[in-house]
Amino acid sequence: MSVVEKTSEVAAANAAGAAVVVRFAGDSGDGMQLTGSNFTEATALHGNDLATFPDFPAEIRAPAGATFGVSAFQIYFGSDEVTTAGDDLDVLVVMNPAALITNLKDLLPGGLIIADSDAFTDKNLARAGYKSNPLEDGSLDGYRVIVIEITKRVIASVEPFGLSHKFAVRCKNMWTLGLVMWLFDRDRSITVGNLEKKFANKPDIAQANIAALNSGHSYAETAELPSGVEVYQIPRAEVKPGLYRNATGSDALAYGLIAGGRLADIPITFASYPITPASSLLHTLAQHKEFDVVTFQAEDEIAAVCAAIGASFGGTLGVTSSSGPGISLKGEAISLASATELPLVIVNTQRGGPSTGLPTKTEQSDLNQALFGRHADTILPVIASSTPSDCFDVAIEAVRLATQFSTPVLLLSDGYLANASEPWLVPDLTQFEAFPVQFETNPEGFSPANRNPETLSRVWAKPGTPGLEHRIGGIEKDYDTGDISYDADNHQRMTDVRKAKIDGIAKFIPAQTVSQGPSAGHLAIVGWGSTYGPIHQAVKRLRAVGVDVSHIHIRYLMPFPENLGELLRGYEQILVPEMNTGQLVEVLRSKFLIDAKRLNKVSGQPFKIREIVDAIESLLGESA
Amino acid sequence: MNAPVKLTLKDFSTDQEVRWCPGCGDYAILKTIQKLMPELDTPKENTVFVSGIGCSSRFPYYMETYGFHTIHGRAPAIATGVKLSNPELDVWVVTGDGDGLSIGGNHMLHVLRRNVDLQILLFNNEIYGLTKGQYSPTSQVGTRSPSTPDGSVDLPLRPCTFALGAGARFVARTIDTEAKHMTPVLKRAHAHKGASFVEIYQNCPVYNDGIFDYIKDKKSAADSRLVLAHGEPMLFGVDNQKGLRLNTATLQLEVVTLGEADVTVDDIMVHDETNLVLAQMLAALSTPDFPEAVGVLYCKQEVSYESSVYEQIKTVRAKKGVVDFNEVLRRGHTWTVS
Ligand SMILES: Cc1ncc(C[n+]2csc(CCOP(=O)(O)OP(=O)(O)O)c2C)c(N)n1
Ligand code: SF4
Ligand SMILES: [Mg+2]
Numbered sequence: 001m002s003v004v005e006k007t008s009e010v011a012a013a014n015a016a017g018a019a020v021v022v023r024f025a026g027d028s029g030d031g032m033q034l035t036g037s038n039f040t041e042a043t044a045l046h047g048n049d050l051a052t053f054p055d056f057p058a059e060i061r062a063p064a065g066a067t068f069g070v071s072a073f074q075i076y077f078g079s080d081e082v083t084t085a086g087d088d089l090d091v092l093v094v095m096n097p098a099a100l101i102t103n104l105k106d107l108l109p110g111g112l113i114i115a116d117s118d119a120f121t122d123k124n125l126a127r128a129g130y131k132s133n134p135l136e137d138g139s140l141d142g143y144r145v146i147v148i149e150i151t152k153r154v155i156a157s158v159e160p161f162g163l164s165h166k167f168a169v170r171c172k173n174m175w176t177l178g179l180v181m182w183l184f185d186r187d188r189s190i191t192v193g194n195l196e197k198k199f200a201n202k203p204d205i206a207q208a209n210i211a212a213l214n215s216g217h218s219y220a221e222t223a224e225l226p227s228g229v230e231v232y233q234i235p236r237a238e239v240k241p242g243l244y245r246n247a248t249g250s251d252a253l254a255y256g257l258i259a260g261g262r263l264a265d266i267p268i269t270f271a272s273y274p275i276t277p278a279s280s281l282l283h284t285l286a287q288h289k290e291f292d293v294v295t296f297q298a299e300d301e302i303a304a305v306c307a308a309i310g311a312s313f314g315g316t317l318g319v320t321s322s323s324g325p326g327i328s329l330k331g332e333a334i335s336l337a338s339a340t341e342l343p344l345v346i347v348n349t350q351r352g353g354p355s356t357g358l359p360t361k362t363e364q365s366d367l368n369q370a371l372f373g374r375h376a377d378t379i380l381p382v383i384a385s386s387t388p389s390d391c392f393d394v395a396i397e398a399v400r401l402a403t404q405f406s407t408p409v410l411l412l413s414d415g416y417l418a419n420a421s422e423p424w425l426v427p428d429l430t431q432f433e434a435f436p437v438q439f440e441t442n443p444e445g446f447s448p449a450n451r452n453p454e455t456l457s458r459v460w461a462k463p464g465t466p467g468l469e470h471r472i473g474g475i476e477k478d479y480d481t482g483d484i485s486y487d488a489d490n491h492q493r494m495t496d497v498r499k500a501k502i503d504g505i506a507k508f509i510p511a512q513t514v515s516q517g518p519s520a521g522h523l524a525i526v527g528w529g530s531t532y533g534p535i536h537q538a539v540k541r542l543r544a545v546g547v548d549v550s551h552i553h554i555r556y557l558m559p560f561p562e563n564l565g566e567l568l569r570g571y572e573q574i575l576v577p578e579m580n581t582g583q584l585v586e587v588l589r590s591k592f593l594i595d596a597k598r599l600n601k602v603s604g605q606p607f608k609i610r611e612i613v614d615a616i617e618s619l620l621g622e623s624a
Numbered sequence: 625m626n627a628p629v630k631l632t633l634k635d636f637s638t639d640q641e642v643r644w645c646p647g648c649g650d651y652a653i654l655k656t657i658q659k660l661m662p663e664l665d666t667p668k669e670n671t672v673f674v675s676g677i678g679c680s681s682r683f684p685y686y687m688e689t690y691g692f693h694t695i696h697g698r699a700p701a702i703a704t705g706v707k708l709s710n711p712e713l714d715v716w717v718v719t720g721d722g723d724g725l726s727i728g729g730n731h732m733l734h735v736l737r738r739n740v741d742l743q744i745l746l747f748n749n750e751i752y753g754l755t756k757g758q759y760s761p762t763s764q765v766g767t768r769s770p771s772t773p774d775g776s777v778d779l780p781l782r783p784c785t786f787a788l789g790a791g792a793r794f795v796a797r798t799i800d801t802e803a804k805h806m807t808p809v810l811k812r813a814h815a816h817k818g819a820s821f822v823e824i825y826q827n828c829p830v831y832n833d834g835i836f837d838y839i840k841d842k843k844s845a846a847d848s849r850l851v852l853a854h855g856e857p858m859l860f861g862v863d864n865q866k867g868l869r870l871n872t873a874t875l876q877l878e879v880v881t882l883g884e885a886d887v888t889v890d891d892i893m894v895h896d897e898t899n900l901v902l903a904q905m906l907a908a909l910s911t912p913d914f915p916e917a918v919g920v921l922y923c924k925q926e927v928s929y930e931s932s933v934y935e936q937i938k939t940v941r942a943k944k945g946v947v948d949f950n951e952v953l954r955r956g957h958t959w960t961v962s
Contacts, residue, residue, distance in 0.1 A: 045959055190957065245958045255953060262949060269709050289940040290947045294708055294933065299734040303701035306694070306731075310674070310705025313692050314713065318705060336695050426953050463690035463706070463713050466669040471638070471685050473693025474677075483640060484685065 019078025021086030022180065024173075025103045026095030027064050028057055028071040031173035036073025037421075038177060038194060042186040043077045044246050044423050049239055050077035051533065053085030053606065054419045058276075058360050065127040067098045081239070083387065084533035085420060087608035091183075093176055095119055095150075097128035112144050114179065116172065118151035148219070150175055157215035158208040167205065171212035178216025188213055240425055247424040249388035249417035253347065254284035256395025257319055258291045259429055263396060264403045265436040267292035269311030270319045271304040276359045277415040278323045278349035301326035305333040305346065312342040313472070315439065315462030317403060321347035323415075324366045325355065328373070334408050335378040338498065340472045341458035343402035343409075347395075350414040352604045361604030362416035364529045365580035370410045371558055371587065377495055379502045381405070382558040384412040386532035389424040391417060394555065396432065403437050405505055406458040412557075414579075416530045416606050443467030449482035455508070456501035503559050512561040517543060517550030520570030523620065524550045526596070528557060528584055531577050531607055538612035549616060557584070565592040575599055575619055577612055631662040636688045644679060649800035649826035650747065654686055656803040657810065661689075664814055666714040674703040676728060678720035679754045680747035680826070697728025700735035703742050704929075711930045714814075717744040721762040722752045725781055729761075736792040739818040741928040743810070746783055746821070747800075749828035750835055757831030769831070784907035784921055787821040788900065794820035795903060795922045799840060800827060805851070805918060812920055818928040838911055839918075848911045852919030857892035860915045867892035868914075877905050879914060897923040 022039070024032045033054055043050050053074040062069025076086030088108040094100040096119040107113065120133055134140055135147050154175045158168045174195070181188055192210050199206035247255075261268040270293055272282040286295040294316075298304035301322050308318025322330065327348045337344040350366045352358025366373075370382045381401050385394035391413060398411040440446060440461040448470040450459040461468040470482065478485035479493050516539050517524075527535045532553050539551040552567070554560070568574055568588065574596040576585040582598040589596050599615045601607055636658040644650045661671070671689040675681035677696035684691030690713075694702045703717045717735075724732050724746045735742065751769070752758040758771040762783065766775040787795045794816040798806040806824070813820035825836045838848045850860045850868070858868040859882075868877045870893050880887045896902060903922035910916055 041957055045957065047959070047961070239961050241961050243954065243958050243960050245953070245956060258949065267709075269705060271705065288952075289937045290944040290952075291949065294937065296704070296708060296933075298701065298704075299730055302698060303704075303731055303734065306698040306701035307705030307708065309694075310692070310702035310707075311709035312705075313702070314672075314706040314709030316709040318709075332695055333698065340692075426958065429949050462710075463672045464670055464710060466667070469669060469689050469691075471687075471691035471693065473684070473691075474695055475693065 019076060019080060019082065019086070020090045020184070021074065021076045021088065022091040022093070023072055023074040023089050023103060023106070024093045024176070024180075025070055025072040025099035026173070027098070028059065028062055028069045029064065030071070030095045031170065032071045032073050032095070035173045035177045036075060038191040039180060039186065040075055040246060040421060041190050041194075042181060042188070043075065043184070044244070045190065046184075046186055048077040048079065049082040049423060050075055051082045051085045052076075052421045053416065055605075056360055058358075065096055065098055065124040067102050067128055070099050070102045072099070072103060082422070083536045084606065084609060087610050091180075093180060095172065095176070097124050097130055097134070100134060101128045101130065107143060109142050110144065112146070113140060114146045114148070114176070116150035116176070117147045118149050148179075153215065153219065154212050157212050161204045161208040161211070163204070163208055168208070171209050174209045175212040175216035175219075178213040178218075179220045181213075182217045182220035188217060239423070242425045244423045245426055246421045247388055248280075248419055248421045249385065249391040249413055250280040250349075250419070251284060252389055252424060253385070253391040253395050253413060253418075254281055254288070256392035257285065257345070257399065258288060258293060259392070259427075259432070260396040260399025261292055261317060262429065263432055263434045263436075264317065264399055265434070266403065267294070267316040268319055269294050269296065269308060269316045270321075271296040271298050271307040271311070272321045273298050273301045273304045273326060275301075275323045275326050277351055277418045278321050278326070278347070280418060281321050281347060281349070301329040302333060305330040305344075308344055309333060309337050309340075309342060312337070312344055313340075313463070315460075315464070317343055317345065317399060319345040319347070321349065323349050323351045323359075324353050324369065327366065327369060331374045334380070335374045335376065336474050337408040338374075338378045338380055339474050339476075341406040341498070342472075343406055343460070345398045345402050345409050345411060347398075347411045347413060349418045350412060352415075352602070358604040360415065362414045362530065362606060363579050363602060363604065364412070364414055364531070365583065365602065366412065367528070367557065367578075367580065367583040367587075370412055377499065379499050380408045380410060380558070381502060381505055381556075382410045382412065383556055384529040384554075385417060386527075386529060386553055386555065388417055388420050388422045390532075392424075392427060397555075400435050401505060404435060404457060404508070405455055405501060406460060407502065412529060414530050439465070440468060441465055446470075447480065447482050448472055449477060449480055451497075456497060456504060506556075506559040506562045509556050509561060511563045512552065512554065512556075512567055514567070515551045515553050516540065518548070519550070519567065521550060522548040522571065523573045523575065523616065524552050524568065524571040525612070525616065526552045526554065526568070526574055526576045526584070526588065527578070528554045529579075531579065534607040534609050534612050535577060537609040538616065541609070541613060542616055547616070547620065554584070557587075560591070568592055568594055568596075573597065573619065575615065577601075577607060577615065579607070631668065633658045633662070635668065636661040638686050638688050640685050642686055643682060645830050647829040648679070649749065649828065650680055650683070652801045652803070653745075653747065653806070653824060653826065654683065656806050658687070659803070660807055660810055661687075664714075664811070670712060670714050672703075672706055672713050672715045673718060674699045674706060674715060675718040676720070676723035677754065678723045678752070679828075680718055680720040680749075681723055683718040697723050697726070698731060699723070700728065700731040700740075700742070700744065704735055704738070704740050707740055707742060707930050708933065711741070711934060715742045717742050719744065719746050720753070720760075721746065721748045721750060721783070722760045725783060725786065726761045729786075732786070733790045736787055736790040736819050736821060738929040739791075739793055739926060741817050741819070741930060743813045743820045744822065745810075746823050747826040748783055748823050749826045749832055750780070751828050751832035753828050753831055763832075764835075767832075782907060782910075783823040784821070785904065787823075788904050788907055788922060792821045792922070793818045793924045793926050794920070795907065796821070796920045797823045797825070797916075797918050799825045799836065799918060801840065809919060812923070816923060816925070817931075818926060839916055848915050850906075850909070850915040850917045852895050852906070852917055852921065854895055854897045854920065857889055857894050859889075859892060869893060877909065877914070897921070900924075
């Protein structure tokens with residue numbers, strides 16, 4: 001039902017379910033994220049499946065009109081299962097020339113542009129790098145353009161509230177939202193409620209914003225729009241029945257950690273130091289003091305991981321989180337947790353790097369760091385979440401592995417997952433299997449070196465327990481007594497047992513499954529982390545037109561599931577798309593001696609479905 | 625525990641071979657603390673020693689309590705986590721001048737500022753012992769060491785001055801071999817709720833031998849140490865004939881002699897542990913112009929970090945009531961797909 005003709009060949013395969021991609025773009029001060037999140041809520045309530053992708057600049061308030069200050073919010077919604085935030089845009093809403101020039105390349109031919117002509121002043125045009133006004137010079141002829149003097153209309157609509165010019169203009173985003181809501185037949189009542197809540201102490205501002213919202217809506221409704229633009233009616237999606245809410249990956253991860261603590265029957269001590277895009281986890285957990293979570297903002301990342309380790313020694317589960325640069329700082333302490341065999345969860349919300357890199361953009365380039373980024377033979381489990389809602393399950397799994405195997409666990413998320421939201425089938429904690437921690441209490445035969453013969457996990461005896469006083473530390477310990485030991489054979493033995501414990505986790509995790517397609521055949525696309533969405537859609541589209549291709553998505557990166565090697569060897573070809581220069585692919589090649597091919601992207605943006613489809617088509621073309 | 629058996633020094637000694645060099649000041653400190661432990665009314669199982677890396681940081685291995693020998697400089701951060709996980713625990717930090725003030729200076733600053741309820745013992749031998757004698761951030765200018773063969777050129781840090789600057793609410797100084805002085809100081813540190821910072825002058829006979837002789841030797845001790853007592857005039861020297869007077873013109877302490885130039889005890893400044901400005905002046909005093917202060921320089925009881933944290937949690941929980949996790953997940957905008 002989309003009025004826009006998709007140009008991609010394989011899009012036809014997807015046409016069964018209508019879907020639309022809308023992007024709101026403006027200055028970072030234009031309130032685009034707020035517009036997007038309100039539109040998302042309304043869309044979820046409308047019954048569409050959806051995925052969002054907020055994309056904002058590193059600068060909090062860049063100079064008005066600057067291209068590097070453009071903030072955007074993209075939403076992909078439709079009647080079919082949606083697992084990415086979409087490739088090409090059907091609708092692009094721009095609040096100024098900078099937003100247009102930086103986003104136009106993503107708009108489909110014939111796509112719809114909604115622009116505020118009041119913002120296309122000579123100054124703004126020059127700042128964006130336009131020699132002439134694109135709204136007037138015919139350069140947008142290949143698109144359908146709705147040009148509205150939004151600023152003027154907003155000012156008129158909020159006039160009764162007597163706001164200053166500055167505050168009146170700030171209602172622009174709500175006016176525009178009203179218009180877009182009319183286009184897609186969305187209900188405005190939640191947004192009205194949100195505004196009333198947000199500006200509870202400033203009722204005139206709340207009312208002005210609501211008036212702007214309604215004014216934008218009625219502007220569109222009273223058919224002042226040029227011909228050819230009709231109401232988009234996106235049918236409801238077929239999704240699993242149940243109770244839903246919207247959740248970002250960061251929300252789901254926070255809830256997952258709390259849930260993990262409950263299933264392990266142990267309080268959580270969460271210690272962190274702010275860093276984009278990882279901070280939201282600290283913020284969310286700090287709001288949930290009603291659960292057994294103590295949050296601690298440390299003086300730096302080293303102190304954060306150390307406090308978490310101290311907490312684990314003290315008998316709660318220490319959790320720390322950061323992004324790549326902060327994880328680098330934590331390295332030495334993570335090895336201490338490994339050497340002392342204390343439980344610890346480390347969350348890495350990856351971002352573009354190296355160094356400060358692209359702090360607000362996404363990448364999955366810390367896999368090597370997660371697997372190998374510490375001194376000596378430090379070995380620890382590494383797991384990755386693949387979608388915003390998967391963050392919940394993966395967080396629980398991280399808690400399980402840490403507490404059951406007395407080890408630090410590295411959980412990989414990324415900037416895209418942390419900020420992106422999707423409808424989340426709200427889990428029921430009573431349906432999860434508990435894994436309560438068993439603290440040692442019996443002094444009889446106690447040694448801090450005692451192990452569970454099955455899991456090889458080291459005994460956990462917490463201070464406060466009479467008769468179990470003992471010392472641990474980073475110096476090598478005797479295998480039997482736990483006392484300091486510099487003995488050569490003992491060091492070999494200890495190194496071996498630490499490795500055997502982590503390798504042995506493979507026996508306690510699910511076998512690798514194939515998420516789409518046959519479990520042997522022509523070609524498998526193997527991914528990990530947030531590439532799940534685009535790989536899933538690409539494989540789905542190609543399978544719909546008869547291509548023999550499977551999708552395998554790996555959650556357990558260290559150790560791998562026991563059957564992974566055999567599974568991969570069942571395909572003639574393997575393609576590994578990654579948002580890095582090829583980290584998993586190298587591991588798969590060296591570990592399984594298979595000729596896996598790579599597809600890499602490090603632009604700070606998630607893969608587009610089309611990019612993966614193209615790569616598959618060209619790979620199959622080559623081999624045909 | 626009901627009717628506790630009286631514990632002794634032996635109960636706090638481990639079976640581990642102590643590995644410090646013969647004559648190291650660490651032995652004396654260990655013995656004093658092992659002896660002190662039974663006198664503190666803390667159950668043994670609630671006592672935790674956390675250390676960083678250095679000769680001094682081997683300490684926990686010799687204490688029959690819970691212990692964690694961690695990584696270089698990070699003991700204050702680890703101890704903060706231990707205390708946050710269980711505020712009932714009685715947590716001691718043992719660190720060195722390199723561990724606590726060089727690599728771990730930032731953590732030391734913040735643990736003192738936050739006022740986490742810990743006893744922090746900084747063994748100051750003005751040298752890196754474990755790595756074989758390089759100069760440290762507390763070494764005197766001109767210290768010859770493997771890394772400064774021609775003498776160090778940078779100004780040393782005074783640990784007590786650092787601690788006061790960081791906002792420590794309890795700052796004291798004592799001497800390794802003087803159990804009689806150290807024991808009551810450590811008792812005070814233990815009784816203080818909040819971060820208690822104790823600098824211990826510690827002799828390293830191998831790499832920095834004798835640097836504290838001026839304050840330890842019978843001959844010079846009286847003139848080079850000022851033994852602090854709250855509410856008492858700050859007298860020192862043989863027969864306490866010298867004292868510190870506040871020069872109100874320069875706002876500095878000066879050494880005066882009783883009986884000379886009409887000086888009487890009434891002119892001598894009285895030690896007040898709660899006076900931060902005085903504590904800062906005392907921390908800065910150094911020989912040969914002044915005696916060096918030992919004892920409690922500063923003590924001000926304020927609420928400790930972890931108790932504020934748990935107080936806040938209590939308040940929030942009282943307000944929110946008993947909450948069900950499943951129910952929280954279902955709050956806000958939800959919708960049902962049938
Ligand atoms: C990360 C790291 N850097 C360096 C070292 C080496 N190192 C161990 S102890 C030490 C200095 C110890 O000096 P101090 O804290 O004064 O302790 P002391 O041995 O004098 O008691 C150094 C540099 C280390 N163990 N870890
Ligand atoms: S090197 Fe110095 S401080 Fe270290 S154990 Fe030997 S004497 Fe003690
Ligand atoms: Mg030292």
